[in-house]
Amino acid sequence: MEEKSTDMSFKTMMVFATEMINLLKVRFSSSSIEDWQGYLVQRLSLMLQIFRTFSKVLLEDKDYITSNTILRMIVDNLAITKFIYVDHDGEMRLLRHYLFLLDGSLTYLKITDSMKSNVLIIEERERCKREVQHTKEQIMKLSIYEIQHLYVDKLLSKGNWKFKDFSNTGKYSYQDLYKTFGITPNIVAYFMYISQFAHGLSLSSLGTVASIQNVPFLLEVRDMLLGLQINCIYRLFSKYICNGELLESLSTKLSRNELDRFFELATNSNK
Numbered sequence: 001m002e003e004k005s006t007d008m009s010f011k012t013m014m015v016f017a018t019e020m021i022n023l024l025k026v027r028f029s030s031s032s033i034e035d036w037q038g039y040l041v042q043r044l045s046l047m048l049q050i051f052r053t054f055s056k057v058l059l060e061d062k063d064y065i066t067s068n069t070i071l072r073m074i075v076d077n078l079a080i081t082k083f084i085y086v087d088h089d090g091e092m093r094l095l096r097h098y099l100f101l102l103d104g105s106l107t108y109l110k111i112t113d114s115m116k117s118n119v120l121i122i123e124e125r126e127r128c129k130r131e132v133q134h135t136k137e138q139i140m141k142l143s144i145y146e147i148q149h150l151y152v153d154k155l156l157s158k159g160n161w162k163f164k165d166f167s168n169t170g171k172y173s174y175q176d177l178y179k180t181f182g183i184t185p186n187i188v189a190y191f192m193y194i195s196q197f198a199h200g201l202s203l204s205s206l207g208t209v210a211s212i213q214n215v216p217f218l219l220e221v222r223d224m225l226l227g228l229q230i231n232c233i234y235r236l237f238s239k240y241i242c243n244g245e246l247l248e249s250l251s252t253k254l255s256r257n258e259l260d261r262f263f264e265l266a267t268n269s270n271k
Contacts, residue, residue, distance in 0.1 A: 007055075007059070007219070009223055010051075010055065010219070010222065010223050010226065012254065012258050012261065013223065013226045013227060013230060013265070014048070014051070014052075014226070015250070015253050015254060016230055016250070016262045016265070016266075017048055017226065017229060017230050017233065018048060019246060019249050019250055019253075020230070020233050020234070020237070020241050020246060021041065021044055021045050021048060021233070023240070023241050023245060023246055023249075024041045024233075024237055024240060024241065025041055025042075025045065027240055028041045033097075033098070033101055033134075033135065033138070034138065036085070036093070036094060036097050037236075037237075039097075040081070040085055040236070041237075043077075043081070044081070044229065044232075044233060047074070047077050047078070047081075047229060048229075050070060050073060050074055050077070051074065051222065051225075051226055053070060054067055054070040054071060054074060054222060055222065057070060058215065058218060058219075059215075065197055065202050065203070066197075067218065068194045068197035068198075068202070068218075069194075069197040069198050071194055071197075071218065071221065071222070072191070072194045072195060072197060072198040073198070074222075074225055075178065075191050075225060076174060078181075078225055078228055078229055078232070079174060079177035079178055079180075079181075080100065080177075081229070081232055082177070082180060082181070082228070082232055083096075083162070083172075083177050083180065084096045084097055084100055084161065085097070085232070085236060086232050086235055086236060087180065091142050091143060091144040092144070094142060095139060095142060095144055095145075095152070096161045097161075098135050098138050098139045099139070099155055099156075099159050099160060099161035099163075100159070100161040101131070101135050101159075102132060102135045102136065102139075102156065102159035102161075103158070103159030103160070103161055104159070105128045105129075105131045105132045105135065105159075106132060106158070106159045107159075108124070108125075108128050109125060109128050109129065109132070112124070112125055136156060139152065139156065148166050151166040151167075152166075162177075174191075175188065175191075175192055178191050178192075181228060183224070187221065187224075190221070227265045227268075230262075230265045230266055231265060231266060231267075231268055233266075234265075234266035234267065238266075247259070250262065
């Protein structure tokens with residue numbers, strides 16, 4: 001696929017995604033953790049900005065190391081979104097939602113444990129401690145906690161939102177989550193490969209990594225991931241956005257063929 005046509009496809013998909021998110025922001029204006037839908041809409045909005053940043057860094061700055069690092073961020077965030085909010089529902093969705101938030105707070109407390117002398121760190125740690133307590137209280141309100149509290153208590157200690165089931169508190173890997181996208185094994189392998197960029201290992205091969213990149217391939221991967229995000233948004237919020245308002249807005253910006261492409265991406269059950 002030529003870079004120019006790929007970029008046009010991306011811009012069209014960004015119109016789809018942005019219009020959906022803007023509509024949802026009106027309905028779900030809160031980002032409170034108790035409102036998983038409002039929280040997720042804000043998260044999805046931030047993810048769209050990351051897509052824009054990736055494109056700028058890759059195409060304008062030609063910074064291949066940073067663009068691959070951002071790509072890993074995109075795919076991980078999408079994997080989290082799909083696994084927690086699309087692949088689960090009801091109280092299981094809420095449990096994983098709260099455990100995910102708990103994981104973030106517990107991780108922050110762990111990595112800042114030796115930085116207690118910094119005033120800003122001290123204040124942030126106190127905020128995180130309050131968040132940990134509040135999040136645990138929300139989990140304990142779930143009926144699923146009353147039924148499975150022995151297992152859930154084990155999950156709480158580490159914020160294990162990737163647990164497999166209540167009889168197995170082991171966790172799925174990110175590679176496992178990538179496979180749920182329904183994509184080819186070589187793309188899954190590439191997502192694992194780019195961990196070297198996220199962890200800085202790519203700097204050990206500056207002479208090759210910084211200058212040799214398959215840009216069209218990276219753009220196609222970007223478009224595939226954006227298509228997956230559109231599909232997630234539609235599957236979670238279709239009853240709120242399929243009311244004529246979205247189509248009316250899109251029809252002023254896109255052609256009939258582009259609108260058809262939107263429905264193809266949004267309703268693809270394989271994603």
